[in-house]
Amino acid sequence: MTYSSSLPGLRHLWVERLLERHAGTLTELVDGLGSPLHLVCPQVFHANVEAFQHSFTQAQVRGSVLFAKKANKANCFIQACAQCAIGVDVASVGELQKALAGGVAGTDIGVSGPRKSDQLLGLGLSHQCLLAVDSLEELLRIQQLALSLRQRARLLLRYCPSSQAHSRFGLNPRECDQALVFCRQHAANLDLQGFSFHLGGYDTAQRAQVASHLVDLCRASELDNCRTVNLGGGFAVRYVDPAQWQAFLAEDCAERYHNDKGFAGFYPYGALRAGAEALDDILATPVSPGLSLAQKVIEHGVRLIIEPGRALLDQAGISVFRVQGVKDRTASDGYAQVTVQGSSFNLSEQWFNSEFLPDPLLLPASPRPRSPFVACIGGATCLESDMLTWRKVAFDYPIQAGDLLIYLNTAGYQMDSNESPFHEAPLPHKVVLELRNPHLRWKLDSLA
Numbered sequence: 301m302t303y304s305s306s307l308p309g310l311r312h313l314w315v316e317r318l319l320e321r322h323a324g325t326l327t328e329l330v331d332g333l334g335s336p337l338h339l340v341c342p343q344v345f346h347a348n349v350e351a352f353q354h355s356f357t358q359a360q361v362r363g364s365v366l367f368a369k370k371a372n373k374a375n376c377f378i379q380a381c382a383q384c385a386i387g388v389d390v391a392s393v394g395e396l397q398k399a400l401a402g403g404v405a406g407t408d409i410g411v412s413g414p415r416k417s418d419q420l421l422g423l424g425l426s427h428q429c430l431l432a433v434d435s436l437e438e439l440l441r442i443q444q445l446a447l448s449l450r451q452r453a454r455l456l457l458r459y460c461p462s463s464q465a466h467s468r469f470g471l472n473p474r475e476c477d478q479a480l481v482f483c484r485q486h487a488a489n490l491d492l493q494g495f496s497f498h499l500g501g502y503d504t505a506q507r508a509q510v511a512s513h514l515v516d517l518c519r520a521s522e523l524d525n526c527r528t529v530n531l532g533g534g535f536a537v538r539y540v541d542p543a544q545w546q547a548f549l550a551e552d553c554a555e556r557y558h559n560d561k562g563f564a565g566f567y568p569y570g571a572l573r574a575g576a577e578a579l580d581d582i583l584a585t586p587v588s589p590g591l592s593l594a595q596k597v598i599e600h601g602v603r604l605i606i607e608p609g610r611a612l613l614d615q616a617g618i619s620v621f622r623v624q625g626v627k628d629r630t631a632s633d634g635y636a637q638v639t640v641q642g643s644s645f646n647l648s649e650q651w652f653n654s655e656f657l658p659d660p661l662l663l664p665a666s667p668r669p670r671s672p673f674v675a676c677i678g679g680a681t682c683l684e685s686d687m688l689t690w691r692k693v694a695f696d697y698p699i700q701a702g703d704l705l706i707y708l709n710t711a712g713y714q715m716d717s718n719e720s721p722f723h724e725a726p727l728p729h730k731v732v733l734e735l736r737n738p739h740l741r742w743k744l745d746s747l748a
């Protein structure tokens with residue numbers, strides 16, 4: 301008995317077009333630039349931005365979108381942010397430099413992250429970025445730096461709700477009160493504009509409740525400028541059909557994976573409400589009898605910020621791997637072991653002790669008869685645990701050396717979060733694609 305499974309990834313129209321009409325170009329790109337190759341499509345990013353903005357407009361809420369830069373390192377997405385006049389959320393000097401260099405105004409940049417260095421805070425102050433304060437100690441340093449740089453710091457207090465009491469990030473309710481007092485005392489250097497939070501998980505009602513509480517804190521602050529609530533990120537992405545996802549989970553077992561690996565948990569790949577739909581839900585959540593969050597926010601003249609990372613990158617990239625070889629153990633084990641040029645560092649879900657589950661697509665290098673073929677996918681390194689796909693995936697054709705395997709929807713965190721030059725492998729290139737029917741234009745991702 302072979303425990304193969306399939307879980308087809310949802311495919312955007314640009315991916316369909318690419319595979320139908322430009323498969324030759326795709327192969328040439330991998331020939332020329334190497335495997336793996338990440339392909340990114342800023343056009344899709346633009347559309348995702350518009351969907352979130354539309355959600356704010358529909359609810360008549362003043363809202364801004366910041367792209368959480370850590371979700372992908374490509375320059376093209378920062379350039380897209382500058383083009384559609386949205387901001388960027390950064391958490392390091394390098395990210396802040398890239399955002400500025402890409403054309404994003406300092407006032408549109410949010411700086412988050414724990415225990416920020418003086419260098420990051422100083423750069424943020426000089427460019428009038430919106431700083432999310434992580435601790436009282438940090439607030440004190442910001443006040444001193446602002447004084448010496450003759451700046452007035454634009455601040456949000458990052459709030460850590462009691463539901464996330466174990467979190468490493470933000471100020472607990474008591475620390476938040478102390479920070480407020482301090483901001484009032486040092487109003488000459490500290491311009492407190494509101495509060496922020498960023499929750500783990502994807503619960504929309506929970507986000508609405510915390511946001512509502514922070515609207516109350518804004519009002520109670522007695523500071524004129526304290527009218528912004530930043531909801532952070534965590535807008536789910538739908539990678540597969542929700543019904544197929546439920547069926548997949550119901551039948552999940554260790555035997556489905558190479559070496560009976562099994563996993564304790566997965567990203568919610570089949571989210572019922574995703575992206576801007578999740579924002580619609582947050583805004584429509586009742587936060588007191590007869591009052592939605594949107595209505596409360598409007599009533600109190602509060603502005604919202606969201607910081608989606610993954611959700612702005614939904615369908616905005618794919619990763620292509622060349623098959624290096626196949627060890628066909630179908631007769632003894634019931635499945636084959638495929639090795640691709642690349643490693644699991646190019647598909648970063650192992651960070652979470654988990655696996656990126658949507659099926660990779662097979663692009664055979666030569667025509668061959670259809671016949672069922674079950675395989676797991678490993679990387680070309682000397683580590684047993686370097687598996688891109690532990691799952692025994694059911695393919696429609698036998699896999700051969702030279703074929704391409706395409707992992708779909710990888711732009712959000714999958715493609716480059718964990719990449720390293722392990723085994724002296726060069727870091728993969730990113731190719732920026734633009735599809736203008738019937739033409740395909742491509743260029744290497746660059747700062748210019």
Ligand SMILES: *Cc1c(COP(=O)(O)O)cnc(C)c1O
Pocket residue numbers: 368370371389412413498532533534535607608609610611
């Ligand atoms: C990581 C992060 C985000 C983005 O989260 P997504 O799940 O990618 O939407 C937003 N804000 C902060 C503060 C973060 O740390």
